[in-house]
Amino acid sequence: MRYSCNMNQALVPDGFPRQPLQQRAKDRFERVVDEARQLLLESGLSGFSIPELATRLGYSRATIYNFFPTPYTIFNELTRRYLIELEQLLYRGAQGLLDVSWQEGARGMAAFAARFYNDNPVARLLMLGGAITDESYHAQELMIQRLGRLVQQTLAQRGIRLPPSPPDVSLLAVELGTTCFRVSFFLHGEITPHYQEEAGKAMIAYLSCYAPD
Numbered sequence: 001m002r003y004s005c006n007m008n009q010a011l012v013p014d015g016f017p018r019q020p021l022q023q024r025a026k027d028r029f030e031r032v033v034d035e036a037r038q039l040l041l042e043s044g045l046s047g048f049s050i051p052e053l054a055t056r057l058g059y060s061r062a063t064i065y066n067f068f069p070t071p072y073t074i075f076n077e078l079t080r081r082y083l084i085e086l087e088q089l090l091y092r093g094a095q096g097l098l099d100v101s102w103q104e105g106a107r108g109m110a111a112f113a114a115r116f117y118n119d120n121p122v123a124r125l126l127m128l129g130g131a132i133t134d135e136s137y138h139a140q141e142l143m144i145q146r147l148g149r150l151v152q153q154t155l156a157q158r159g160i161r162l163p164p165s166p167p168d169v170s171l172l173a174v175e176l177g178t179t180c181f182r183v184s185f186f187l188h189g190e191i192t193p194h195y196q197e198e199a200g201k202a203m204i205a206y207l208s209c210y211a212p213d
Contacts, residue, residue, distance in 0.1 A: 015135030016080070017073045018066065029067050031057060033081075036074045040122045045129075050074075072135075075126060079136045082123040083143045086116050090147060094154050102158055102211060107200035110177055114196040117181060121190075128178075128185040147174045151207075160211045169210055176202040 020026045035057050039048055050071055054061045068074045093112040097105040117124045127140060148171035152162055155170075162169045177199040184195030 015073060015076050017068045017077050020067065025067075028059070028063065032059075032064055032067060033074070033077060037078060037122050040078075040125060044125065076135045076139070078122065079126045079139055082120060082127060083139055085120075086113065086123070086127075087143055087146060089113075089116055091150060094150055098154070098157060102155055102160060102207070103204050105154060106173075106177075106203045106207065107197075110196055110200040110203065113177070114181065114191040114199070117185075117191050124185050124190065128182045144174050144178065145171055148172075155207075155211060162207075162210050169207070173203045173206050176206055 017029070020029045032053065036048075036053055039053055039056065043052075048071060050064050050068070051061060053074075054064050057064075068077070090109060090112055093109060094105070097108045100108070117128065126136065145168075148168060151170040151173055155162060165171075180195050180199035180202055181191050184191045188195075
């Protein structure tokens, strides 16, 4: 499968940072993103501010505002990167699960996603804690749609054809699994093994109405 990704489709451009052109500016841009991730890890959303970020980096506030007009543009950039990373991970993982039943494949995909969230606490905060901006909401919904297509493709490779939408069966299956993750994050701050298992069960139970055993 040839992989391509354009997570900026259907997003509002003003909600994302101004991309630098010069190498020195690109280096500063990446330092801001990296330090923003660390600040979110340490202080959460409530402790995040551009003045604090500027102090930690030793930059003027104007330097950061030049790339990121608001804190939300930083959050959107981080969310965009995490969504691409998760999508790429699941696409790769799906290709390694083609020799097992589709039910085991669903459990395997839930395990890959759970590991990603548990390895990336800032991704949990931005992606499972609820969309912070309209742009991050649209980005997440776009990812759900793309992962729904991945479900369709992997089932089709097994000779299983889902019915045409509406409703979009594959998208709803991904939403059910993601909801289990959101509840686990809300209750426990991470994806616990029990909620990972429930995510797999939820997807299998729903898809069983359309896919044979």
